Amino acid sequence: MPKSEAGATRRILLVEDHPVERAYLQNMLLALGYRRVAGLGSSIEAVGALTRQYYDVLISDIVMGEGDGTRLPNDLRRLVDAGRLKSMPPIIWISSLSEELLQSHVRLALQAGCPSAQALAKPVSRGAMQQAIKVALHSMDGDTASPHQPKAVRRDLMEAALGQALVSGKGLSVVLQPQISLSTGRVVAAEALSRWTHQDWGAVPPADFVPAAHRLGLDRMLFSRVTDSVLDVLSQMQSEDIAVPIAINASASTLCSRDLPGMLEQRVGQAGLPARLLKVELTEDEPVTDWLALSSTLNLLRVRGFELAMDDFGAGIASMRLFSAMPFTELKIDRDFILHMHxxxxxxxxxxxxxxxxxxxxxxxVAEGVEQERDVQLLRELGCDVAQGYGISVPLDPAAFIAFCRSR
Structure with a gap:
């Protein structure tokens, strides 16, 4: 049971269209020590309430008469993007739907940007509710953060600071997540992930600052900063006789730049590195608007010796068309499929x-999001030999990554 003072300060929004069930759940939350519980009967009311008041956790039914709960995550995402909501709360779905549909709604909420999402089958037990709220609160602020304040920074302030950081390079860095061969255990490649630490806010999540760079039209500048860092790592690795390709994420708009292949070739040449060590990984965080320009750039990169990876294969509706039409050398299976394949x-x-x-x-x-030994076993059975994920290694700073490669 939560400490009384903690339960008294947490704000919970409960959305349930059946008045008897809503009253039952409100009494349950009260018994668990949560004193600030607002009960509403539709997702339409919930969206309005969240624009007026910050809530630590959103608990919602899925099938409701007025305003289907399924629309909630996307409605909230739009409010965040429009600057009307500071951050999306974690969602706990409650429903009598099948387990398959419950998990589908969990994925929907995560894809929309919720910090965490869970699903509880009705009737909901007190113990299950208590544990779900504990997980939801931890995803937002851990055990020591203020219960009143969301972690999100105002979008306008973050965008201004990000622009300055990209110009100066201050606070920007990369970490590297190893990809290993499941048959030999050797490191065969890595993915570079950008990080930004602000002097006042601390670590800003990539899920916040990468889309912000896109909104500001600074994708190319971010790509350039990551490229500089990766080339430094590759040069150090070459001096130690370690040759492991490193992938850099790039949006479709970045890859539609006509001068990108020549720029990369020049910078790799200046570093004294072979082009094959720098891999370009196309992300699906934005739609392809100019297929001809993208195809032209990708073909030029391949001609000049760079390898090309397609990220999150299967997650977007354009995955199959992209992979069949473009000269990729690698596809990365979206982590969501790995998580649920069992x-x-x-x-x-x-x-x-x-x-x-x-x-x-x-x-x-390459299988992404490998977290457990059973993932490795099943992937081997299915014939996949390369994987990355927290079950293999967390993203490492350059020095730790080089040491990891040496140990393999």
């Missing part, structure tokens, strides 16, 4: 199909 036949089928397609086309296949 209990969802559909996810497992997608993983198996992606691995087989890579084999037939002669492309390398």
């Amino acid at each position: 209990r969802e036949a559909a996810s497992r089928a997608v993983v198996a199909a992606a691995i087989e397609m890579g084999r037939v086309l002669g492309r390398r296949v």
Whole structure:
């Protein structure tokens, strides 16, 4: 049971259209020590309430008469993007729907940007509710943060500070997540992930500052900063006789720049490195608006010796068209399918199909989001040999990454 003072300060928004069930859940939350619980009967009311008041946790039914709960995550995402909501709260779904549909709604909320999402089957037990709220609160502010304040920084302030950081390079860095061969255990590649630490706010999540760079039209500048850092790491590794390709994430708009292939070739040449050590990884965080420009750039990069990876394969509706039309050398299976492949036949089928397609086309296949030993075992059975994820290694700073490569 939460400490009385903590329960008294947390704000919980409960959305349930059935008045009897709503009253039952409100009494349960009260018994658990949560004193500030607002009960509403529709997602429409919930959206309005969240624009007026910050809530630590959102608990919502899914199927409701007025305003379907399914729309909540996307409605809240739009409010955040419009600057009307500081941050999205964690969501706890409550419903009598099947487990498959519950987990589908969990993924929906996470994809929209909720810091955490869980699903509880009705009837909800007191113990399950207590644990779910504990997980939700931890995802927002841990055990020591203020219960009143969301972690999100005002968007206008963050964007101004980000612009300054990208110009100066101050506070920007990269970490590297290893990719290993599941058959040999050796490090075969890595993905560079950008990080930004502000002097007052601390570490700003990439989920916040990367989209901000796109809104500001600074994708290319961020890509350039990460490229500089990666080339420094590759040069150091070459001096130690370690040759491991490193991938840099790039949006479609960045890759539509006509001068990008020449710029990368020049910078790799100046560093005395072969082009094959620098991999360009296309992300699906924005739609492709100019297929001809993208195809032209990707083909030029391949001609000049760079390898190309397609990130989050299967997550976007354009995945198949992109992969079949563009000269990728690698596809990365979206982590969501890896996470659910053990209990969802559909996810497992997608993983198996992606691995087989890579084999037939002669492309390398990388499984993302590998977190458990059972993931490794199943991927081996399905024929996938390269993986990355927290079950293999957390993202490492350059020195730790080089040491990790030496140990392998």
